[in-house]
Amino acid sequence: MLFRRPVIASCATTAAPRPYREGLFLADGKGRGAARTLTPAEKAQARAVSLRRIGALFIGHRRQLAVVVAVIVLSSVIAMGSPFLLREVIDVALPQSDVRLLSLLVAGMIGIAAATSALGVVQTWISTTVGQQVMHRLRTRVFAHLQRQSVGFFTRTRTGEVQSRITNDIGGMQQVVTSTATSVAANLTTVIATLVAMTALSWQLTLVSLVALPPAIYWTRRVARMRQAITAQRQRELADLNVIIDEGLSISGVQLAKTMGAGGLLTQRFTASSARLIDLELRSELAGRWRMATMSIVFAVIPASIYLAAGLPFAAGAMSIGTLVAFTGLQGGLFRPLMSLLDVGVTLTASLALFQRIFEYLDLPVEIEEPAAPVRLDRVRGHLRFEDVTFVYGESPSAALAGVSLDVPAGTSLALVGETGSGKSTIAALIARLHDPTSGRVTIDGVDLRDMSLDDLAATVGVVSQETYLLHTTIRENLRYAKPDATDAEIERATRAAQIHDLITALPDGYDTMVGSRGHRFSGGEKQRIAIARTLLRDPRILVLDEATSALDNETERAVQRAFDELSRGRTTVTIAHRLSTVRNADQIAVIDHGRILESGTHDDLIEAEGRYAALAR
Template identity: 75%
Template sequence: MEPNHPTRARGPRKVSAAEKEQAKRVSLARIGRLFTEHRGRLAVVVLIIVASSVLSMASPFLLREVIDRALPQRDTRLLVWLVLGMVAVAAVTSALGVVQTWLSTKVGQLVMHRLRTGVFTHLQRQSIGFFTRTRTGEVQSRITNDIGGMEAVVTNTATSIASNLTTAIATAVAMAALSWRLSLVSLVVLPPAIYLTRRVAGMRREITAQRQRELADLNVTIEEGLSVSGVRLSKTMGAGAALIDRFSASSERLIDLELRSELAGRWRMASMSIIFAAIPAVIYLSAGLPMTAGALSIGTLVAFTSLQAGLFRPLMGLLGVGVALTSSLALFARIFEYLDLPVEVADPARPRPLPDVRGHLRLEDVTFSYPGTEAAAVAGVTLDVPAGSSLAVVGETGSGKSTLAALIARLYDPTAGRITIDGVDLRELRLTDLASVVGVVSQETYLLHTTIRENLRYAKPDATDAELESAARAAQIHDLIAALPDGYDTVVGSRGHRFSGGEQQRIAIARTLLRNPRILILDEATSALDTETERAVQRAFDTLSEGRTTITIAHRLSTVRDADQIAVLHHGRVIEQGNHAALLTAAGSYATLAS
C-alpha cells in the first residue's frame, strides 16, 4: 500500500509503460461485445433511426414544390397539403426520436450497470494482497470516475453512429438526386475533415488518460485526508495546511487537464466549421456563373442548400463520435485492466462439500511468502488441532502469527504445503462454505457506518433479534447497548469511532459469534480490552469454545494458559510446542516470554 505523505504535495504521476501498452490493447471488438446481449433493442433503434432519417429527407423536396409550384401557381390546395406534409414529417420524426432516445439510453445504462457490477464483483474476488498493494482511492476512482466518464460514450455512441451515418447517407443521396454537380462541391471537404479529426482524437485520448489518473490521485487524497483516522492524524501532526496544499495542487492540475481536453483540436474543428459554412456561398456562386445560369430552379437551389446545411450536422456528429470513442479508450483500458486481474484465491472448479463439519484442523508443512519478499512469513509449519480442542499461537511481533491466521481463513493460499479441515484441503472448498465454518475476530476491528443491529446482521442477514441479543450477551456487550437511548438501533459512526476500542471489539466478537462457526480464530481479539473486560470476554470465550475448535493468537500469555496446546513461532517457524506447564518446564522461548 502506498505510504501516506500528507506533508508533501505530489506532482502528476507519470504514465508507466505498462499503462500505455494496456491502452493500446483495447480493441473496439471487445467494447462491442458489451452490447451483444442487447442486439434486439439495438436493432429496433437502428430501424427507428433509418426510418426517421429517410422520412426527414422528404422535407427539402416538399419545400422545393412549395417554392417552384404552389407559390408561383397560387395553388392553395397544393400549398396546404405540402405544409401539412412538412408538419407531419416533423411530428413523426420527433416522436421516433423520443422512442429512440429512451431505448438507446436504457441500453447504455444497462451496459454501465453491467460494467459497474462486473468490476465490483471481480474486485470482491481479489485476495487481501491486491488491496494491500492498491490505494483505496484508486479503486473507488475506477468504479465511479472512469465508468462515469464512459457513460456518454456507452449510452450514445452506437445510436449516434447509426443516426448520423444514416442521415448523412440519406442526405447525400437526396443531394445527388437534386444536383450531382453541386454534391461534388459539397463533399470535397470530407478528406481534410477526416484527417484533422484523427489528429484531434489522438490528442484527447492521451489527455483523458492523464485526467483520470489525476482524478484517482485526488480520490486518494480525499480518502486519506477526510476519513476519521486521516483527520485525527492531520490534526495531531499539524499537517492540515500541507494536506490542503496537496489537494489544491491536484485540483489545479485537473483544471489544466480539463481545459486542455476541451480545447484540444478546437481550432482545427473551428476551421472545419468555417469551411462548411462557406460551402453555401460557393454553391450560390456556382449556380450564378454564366455556364450554369438557369440550369437550376430557385426551388431546387433552396432545397439543395437546405440539405447541404443538414449534412454538416451528421458529418460533424460522426467526426465528434470518432473523437469521443478514441479518447474513451483510455477509460476502457483502465476498466478492462481491473476486469482482467487474475483471481489469486478462487473457488475450485469442482468444490467439495463439508456436510457434517467436526472442525479437525491440520497444517501440513505450510510455507508462505508475501509477493515481492524473499523471506518466508511462515515456513514449514505443521500443526494438528483435533476437533473441539484449542491451540494458542504465541511469539514476538513479526513472527508470523497473524499470517498463520490469514492462511487458515484462506485470505491467502500457502506457497507450499496444505491446510485441511476434516481432511479436506481448503482450496477444495467454496469460499462461502469456508467462511461459514471458520470465524475470525481480528485485532483490526471494522464496523460499518450503520446501526449496531445492521452491523451484527452483516454476519447473518436473517438473524432474529433474540439471536442478536444472545450473541451480544456472550460478547459481554449487551448491557452497554441496552443502556443506549436507541439501543441496537444506535448508529456506530464511521468505522465505529463512536465507541471505544474495547466496545468496538466486543461488537465485532458478537458479530462473529452470531454465525456460530465450528472453527474460531481469535487474532489478538482482546488486545484492545482492559484487564477487567478482557477477563469477562475470556470467560465467555471459555464457555463458547466448548465443542468448538479454537485458535487463539496473542501477545499476552494470560489468555493462552489454558489452551490444550501452545505453539511458539519464531521467524515463521514453530520452535516449541506443548501445553503451558510443559513449556514452562522446558525453560525455552515460551518460558522467556512468560517471565
C-alpha cells in the same frame, strides 16, 4: 480494429504490457507540460482495447438495438422528403399560386417534422434504457470481480483509486454507452440518405461538397488521439484526488491530520491536484478546437461558394431556385451530422482510456479461486491441520512461513505466541483462506481449503482480528452483517457472551444506535466486543482470535475470556496473543519465530523446557 494508443493507470496487472511511450506529457498545474517516466504499474496498463470487446457489452440487447436502428433509418428516410417538398413549394406552388398544392406541401412538411420528432422520442427511450442497463451490468461486474480479489490486491491498491474506477471512470463512460451507438447510427444514416438525395438533385454539386471530407477525417483522427491521452491523464488525476479525499476526510484521516497539524499540507495537496485537474479539463475541451473550427468555416464556405457560382452569368438558368435552395438545405443537413459523426469519433476514441481502465480491473486474475467442484462437508468437526506449509508474500525475498506443520484436533485449542512479525497473523489468514499457501496445504477434516467453497469456509471459520471494522449503520445491522436472518434473541445471546449487551441496552436507542464512521463513536474495547459478538452470531466450528482482546482493559478482558472459554467448548480455537496470561490454558501452544515453529506443547511443558516460551513468560 485495435486502438493501440497507450493509456496509463496506477494499478498493475499481470497481463503482459503492450508497447508504450517512455515519456508521457503531463500538466504541472500551471498550464505547462513536463515529460515524466512511466512507472512499472503504468507501463503494465498500456494495452489495446478492441471495439469488438466494447460491442460485446451490448450482447443480449440485439432486439432493442435492431428496433433503434430501424427507427433511425425510418426517421432519416422520412426527413429526406422535406427538401423535395420545399423545392416544389418554391418552384411550383408559389409561382403558380396553387393554394391547394401549397397546403398539401406545407401539411406534408409539418407531418414529416411531427413523425421524426415522435420517432426521436422512441429512439431516445430505447437507447437510454439499453445504455443504462449496460452501465448497471458493467458496474456490477466490476464490483463483484473486485470482491473476489485477494486481500493482497487491496493492500497494494489505494482505496481512492478503486472508488475512482467504479464512479469516475464508469460514470464518464455513461454518455458513450447510452448515446454513442445510436448517435453513430443516426448520423451515419442521415449522411447516407442526404448524399443520395443530393446526388438526385445534382451529382456535380455533390462532388464539390465532398472536397472538405478527407481533411476533416484526417484532423478528426488527430484530435481524437490527443483527447484520448488527455483523458487518461485526467482520470489518473481524478483517482489521485479521490485518494486525497479518502485519506484526508475519513475519521481516521481527520484525527491524524489534527494531531499531526497536517491540515494545511493536506489542503495544499488537494489544491494542487484540483489545479492540475482544471488544466486537464481545459486541455481536454480545447484539444483540437481550432482545427475543428477551421473545418466548420470550410463547411460554411462551400454553400456560399455554390450560391456565388449559381449567380454568375455563365451558370444562369442551369438550376432552378427551388433546386438550389433544396440542395443547399440538404448540404447543411449533410455537414451537421457529418460533424457530429466526426465528434462522436473523437469522443469514442477518447473514451477508450476509460474502457481500458475498467477492463484492466475486469482482467485482474483471481488469486483465491472458487473450486470448480467444491467438496461439501456433511458435518464439520473442525479438525485443523497445516501440512508443511510455506507462504511468501508477493515478491518478498523471504518466506513469511516456512515448513509449518500443525495438528489441531476438533474441539481443542491452539495458541500461537511469538514476537511481532513472526508469522502468527499469516497463519490466521491462511486458516480463513485470505491467502493460499505457496506450498503445502491447510485442511479441515482432511479437506484442503482450496477444495471447499468460499461460502462454506466462511461459515466454518470465524475470525476476530485486532483491527475492528464496523459499518456506518446501527449496532443491530452491524451484527446482522454476519447473519442477515438472525433473530433478536440470537443477537442478544451473542452480545451477552461478548459482555456488551448491558452497555448497548443502556444507550438511548439501544441496538438501533448508529455506530458512526468506522465505529468511532465507541471505544476500542467496545468496538472489539461488538466485533466478537458479530462473529459469535455465526456460530462457527473454528474460531480464530487474532489479538481479539488486545483493545480491552484487564477486567473486561477477563470477562470476555471467560465467555470465550465457555464458547470454545466443542469448537476448535486458534488464539494469537502477546499476553501469555490469555493462552496458558490452551491445549497446545506453538512458539513462532521468523515463520518457523521453534517449540510446541502445553504451558507447563514449555516452561520446564526452558526455551523461548519460558523466556517470553519471564
